[in-house]
Amino acid sequence: MEKNATFWNKAAARYSKSPVKDMEAYAYTLERTKEYLNTDMAGYEFGCGTGSTAIELAPHLGHLTATDFSTNMIEIAQEKARTAEIETLDFRVETLVDIANVHPRYDVVMGFNILHLFHDIEHNLAIAHGLLNSGGLLITKTPCLKGSLILALLRPILTLGRWIGKIPYVDFLTTTELEKMVIDQGFEIIETGDYPKSPPSHFIVARKP
Numbered sequence: 001m002e003k004n005a006t007f008w009n010k011a012a013a014r015y016s017k018s019p020v021k022d023m024e025a026y027a028y029t030l031e032r033t034k035e036y037l038n039t040d041m042a043g044y045e046f047g048c049g050t051g052s053t054a055i056e057l058a059p060h061l062g063h064l065t066a067t068d069f070s071t072n073m074i075e076i077a078q079e080k081a082r083t084a085e086i087e088t089l090d091f092r093v094e095t096l097v098d099i100a101n102v103h104p105r106y107d108v109v110m111g112f113n114i115l116h117l118f119h120d121i122e123h124n125l126a127i128a129h130g131l132l133n134s135g136g137l138l139i140t141k142t143p144c145l146k147g148s149l150i151l152a153l154l155r156p157i158l159t160l161g162r163w164i165g166k167i168p169y170v171d172f173l174t175t176t177e178l179e180k181m182v183i184d185q186g187f188e189i190i191e192t193g194d195y196p197k198s199p200p201s202h203f204i205v206a207r208k209p
Contacts, residue, residue, distance in 0.1 A: 004069070004117070004168045004169060005069050005070055005071075007168045008068075008069070008070035008072070008073060008168065009070050009071060009072040009073070010072075012050065012070055012072035012073045012075075012076055013072070013076070015049065015050060015073070016050040016073075016076045022195075022196050024196075025195040025196040025201065026195075028195050029112070029141055029195050029203055030053070030056055030057070032191070032193065032195075032203060032205075033057060033110070033139055034057065034060050036108065036137055036139060036205060037057065037060040037061050037108065038060070038061075039060070039061060039062050040062055040107075041061050041062055041106075041107035041108055042061070042062055042063050042064075042065075042105075042106050042107050042108075043057070043058075043061040043063070043064040043065070043106060043107065043108045043109070043110065044064070044065050044066075044067070044104075044106040044108070044109045044110070044131060045057070045064060045065070045066040045067065045109075045110045045111065045112075046067055046068075046095070046096050046109070046110075046111045046114065046124075046128070047067075047068055047111050047112070047113070047114030047117070048066035048067060048068050048073075048074075048077060048091070049068055049070075049073050049077070050073050050076040050077050050080065051066060051073075051074075051076070051077025051078075051080050051081060051091060052080070053112055054066035054077065054081075054089060054091070055080055055081060055084050055086060055089065057110070058086050058088050058089040059086065059088070061088065061108070062088065063088045063089075063090070064088060064089050064090070065090045065092060065106075066089065066090070066091050066092075067091070067092045067093070067094035067095070067099075068091075068093065068094075069093065069094070069095045070093075071093050074091050074092065074093045077091045078091045096124050096127040096128060096131075097123075097124075097127065099127070099131070100127045100130065103130075104131065105131065105132070105133050105136075106131050106132060106133065106136060107132070107133055107136050107137070108132075108136060108137045108138075108139060109128045109131050109132055109136070109137070109138050109139075110138075110139045110140065111128070111139075111140045112140065112141045113141060113142065113143065113201070114140075114142070115140055115142040115171075115178070116142050116143055116144075116145065116170055116171045116172075116173060117168055117169060117170060117171070118169075118171065119169060119171075121171065121173075121178075121181055122181050122184065122185060125138075125181055125182060125185040125187075126185050128185075129185050129186050129187065129208055132208040133208075134208060134209070135207065135208065135209075136207070136208045137205060137206070137207055137208075138182070138187055138204070138205070138206045138207075138208070139204070139205050139206075140182075140203070140204050141195065141201055141202065141203045141204070142173070142178055142201065142202050142204075143199060143200075143201045143202075144173045144174055144175045144177075144178055144199065144200045144201070144202045145170070145172045145173065145199055146172040146173055146174045146177070147174060175192075175194070175200055175202045178202055178204070179192065179202075179204065182204055182206050183206075186208065186209070187206035187207065187208060188206060188207045188208075188209060189204060189205070189206045190205050190206060190207055191203070191204070191205040192204050192205075
């Protein structure tokens with residue numbers, strides 16, 4: 001965790017200025033997500049980075065708390081929020097593990113392009129489940145990299161880069177493995193999609209019964 005935080009703190013300024021690689025897929029993900037939101041809902045986003053997605057989604061919720069473990073990422077996000085003048089959005093330096101014992105409740109918990117960066121995806125999904133009211137929604141999108149030939153060839157390089165602090169931890173998953181993890185933590189999956197399709201960045205909407 002500490003190594004990852006150091007990596008993302010160093011990368012924050014560059015990351016904030018990087019253009020979205022697939023704007024069409026990103027826009028469609030936002031479109032599908034907004035279909036499930038309304039201004040009576042309280043939302044929580046984990047791994048929000050520099051806040052661009054949170055700023056897009058906050059006007060569609062009653063309130064959104066968006067968090068990341070990178071202090072530098074959150075500082076940039078807070079500045080963006082001040083510029084956008086969104087009063088229903090709160091950025092905090094925090095992880096799901098930090099909030100697990102506080103027991104707040106939300107109507108929707110979201111995490112985009114983040115689950116594959118966790119060492120223990122199942123544990124974090126369990127925490128997300130615990131944060132939700134009954135009937136609440138988990139909305140995520142996760143790159144599922146297992147099975148890609150190019151990425152398989154690069155895996156040793158990624159592993160070495162991770163150990164020397166140049167690359168963050170990355171878990172290689174299939175879409176089937178990811179969906180099983182979500183179901184195993186007590187969720188009912190109600191929508192899936194791949195945006196983009198190759199390599200699949202797997203969109204999941206799941207409900208807590």
